[in-house]
Amino acid sequence: METTGGAVTARGLGKRYGRSWALRGFDLHVPVGSVCGLLGPNGAGKTTAVRVLTTLLRADEGTASVAGHDVAAHGDRVRRSIGLVGQNAAVDEVLSGRQNLEMFGRLHHLGSRRAAARADELLERFRLADTGRKPVGAYSGGMRRRLDLAASMILAPPVLFLDEPTTGLDPRSRDEVWGAVRELVAGGTTVLLTTQYLEEADRLADRISVVSSGRVVAEGTPGELKSRLGGDRLDLVVRDPAALAGAAGIVRRVVGAEPDTDVENRRVGVGVEDRVAALTEVVRALEEQRIGVEDVVLRRPTLDEVFLHLTEAEEETTR
Amino acid sequence: MNATAAPSAPSAAGPAHGEAGGFAARVRWAVADGWTITRRDVLHWLRRPGQLVAGLLFPVMMLLMFGFLFGGAMTVPGGGDYREFLMPGMFAMTMVFGVGETVTAVSHDMARGVTDRFRSMPMAPSAVVVGRCAADMLRSAITLAILLGCGLLAGWQWNGTGGEAAAAVGLLLLLRFSLVWLGIYVGLAVRGEGAVTAVHTLEFPLGFLSNAFAATATMPLWLGTVADWNPLSSTVTATRELFGNPGWGGETWIAQNALLMAVVWPLAIVAVFFPLCVRRYRDMAG
Known part of the structure; x- marks a missing residue:
């Protein structure tokens, strides 16, 4: 795979809705094998960035590549290299967990027998084997999320996008999802996750990009960002x-x-x-x-303090 | 849970995903992917047979209501058999009324993020809309078969040849086929549950503002003209002719050319909405 030094690279991305820009001058570089946290409040542009990078949305400005493929010119190649876990658990609620995974496996062209085998593997791995035959509608929030993660891992994609993976989950389910993400990372997957929770970014991400008003306003390891607030x-x-x-x-x-x-x-x-x-x-x-x-x-300052400091500074400069 | 990625994880770069594959291979995958989406609906029916049956009962109930409850109050032009007159209208109206289910299914997938998941996957871009259409057509065919059976039990019959009757069934399914594309487009384009309510509401004027139950000649001129040009009216008139059932007749051009228009209308609707659906699915503006 021809990579240009990063699993995800964005330069000057812009996306406009009517007259307002959801993204403007958005730059990002995520090295292969790392976990990048996009941290920002609601409406900062995190989800728009993920939608552009996963080919769901076409940018109005700038360029981006994922796994070495340009998202605008080679969307089909990008889609072969990514998994996406959106804000909703995007699984079929009527079907069972196993039927869901089989369906996604077939859509990945595994063939019915391999799709079934892969479904069993993933159910086992995400501790859903016991409930694999129940309809997803009867699952808990954490189980749905794990199924959602499993569905995005059918082909073990090199780059995984997680858009607010633990929003609305209770602490126990959140820990389950965090555990599953850590295992994927240990297996070599590059992860880009968005979150509003500093704790989540602190716990999961190697590097954090703070997003405010459609662009990255600060970037670094959690420790670097903390020391930037004056020790x-x-x-x-x-x-x-x-x-x-x-x-x-x-x-x-x-x-x-x-x-x-x-x-x-x-x-x-x-x-x-x-x-x-x-x-x-x-x-x-x-x-x-x-x-x-x-x-x-x-x-040391908490990331909350860093975050408030950075986004307040951003609001003052844009005023 | 294992601490490592499953070693047997199929590779994304495997030959199954060779993008090189020629036109034939692409068509083969598009068909396979479309079938996987259709199959999803079939699995829904198997898991929730109650819902399928409830969906089938509604048109049967309508048919019984119009056939027996209101039947005594209606007179048939030329003094023909009331139920023979009624059934083609009921069949065609059922083809209109099922569109709400298409819109509901599509907008539910949109709201739940399922559509986005499909769009982020390396599957054939046509598969989601084509698979949806195939599933809805399959259900429509089952619905229509049951209605035809109920009609026969209620005393309806066709008086033409078997070939003419088959052509009438074909026209009814063609109308539904065109409306499925309209429904898919509405489901993709309009956000929120409001779309579903709106479509369910619009089914009524579209269904009743036609010649299914009343002669357009008895309506005020402007209303009658609208009803005459309702695509449903052309299908109703054409199926009455093909089944050899009594109808309203009518002197207008549109009534005289019902057979032609029962083909032209649906094809025109498909010609407009099929490309809109594919484009909307691919680009999903907004």
């Missing part, structure tokens, strides 16, 4: 709510930056550069002023 954070919780202002004053003086205060949780937080010095200085000053402290932690 670690110091959080402290005071015992007496009345002491909150005093504690905030100390933090402001020692660190030289305006802290965030959270009255409800009696918490003061601030980004710090010199971790240990800031911690010892603050604790000593609090002791001197006899401000009782319940908890002090130094921590």
Whole structure:
């Protein structure tokens, strides 16, 4: 397979609906064998990007290739190299799980006998063998998702697209889906997944591309994105709510930056550069002023904080 | 679950997917893929026979209602047998009324993302719409066979030759065939459950604004003209002629050329909507 250095490459993709652009200047590079998380809020353009890359939608601008094939010129070759798990569990609810997989196997031209054998293998692998003969309508959400994943793996495609694979699932079903995705990755599949959940991107993706207003506004490993928010954070919780202002004053003086205060949780937080010095200085000053402290932690920022920071910055620049 | 991809996973680059295959191979795959889609519907019937039976009972109920409930109140032009007059209209109207099921099936697949899954797969692009059409035609043929049987039990008969009767059945299925393409297009083009309701509602004026039950000559001129030019009217008149059942007659050009128009109308509808369906499925704008 002639690859141009990436399993998925997009340059300057644009897609317009009427006068508004769902995608504009969308660039992406996903190396072979990696897991890329497209992270962004609803309406950021994640699903539109996936629809263009899976040949479901034609872009108005730019170029993209998947598994080395141009999506506009060689859609048929792209379709031979991908699996797609969309936002809905796109399986037939009247048929059984086995009948679904057999049907998709036949459509992949396996022939009826091989399609049946492959269906059994996949049911076994995704722990659906016991319920393989029940109608899918009777499946739980997690089981449907696993069947959906199985259906996209009939031919073990080199590139798998997952569009919000765990939206609407309970935590147990979500863990099941995450487990199944990790196994696919261990088998060498390149995965592009979209998600609104930072935790999901953090847990599954090697690299994260933050999408906002139709383009990628930041890209890196989860660790890189976190350190981009100015290093670690110091959080402290005071015992007496009345002491909150005093504690905030100390933090402001020692660190030289305006802290965030959270009255409800009696918490003061601030980004710090010199971790240990800031911690010892603050604790000593609090002791001197006899401000009782319940908890002090130094921590890395959560992806939620990174994400809010990046998308807020994006909104300001586009204004 | 195993920790690795199943070693027996068939390769995507296998010969089964050789894109090189010539025209004959492509046609063979298109037929195979279309059959797989049709087969899906057949499996639905086997898994949910109750739904199939309920779908078949509706036209039978209509037939009994019109044949026995309202029958006494209607007089037949020329004093012919009422049920002989009625049946061709019932058959043709049933061909119209089944379109809602096509729209429902197509829009349900659209809403559930099943259509997108098919479109992201390396299957023949014609297969989904052709397979859908074949499944609906299969069901229509079964429905029509049952209605013909019920009609015979209710005292209807054809008075022409067997060949003429077969031609009448062919015209009825041709009308349905054309409306299936219209239904597929509506299902692909219109989003949401509203489309289904709209089509079910439109079936009634399309079914009744015709010469199936009333002579168009008794309607106000403009309404009668619309009813005359309703494709359903041409099929009804043509099947009455072919079955040798009593009809309204009529002096207008469209009534005089019913046989011709019962062929031309459906072909025109197919000529418009078949290419629209294929294009809509492929590009799925929006």
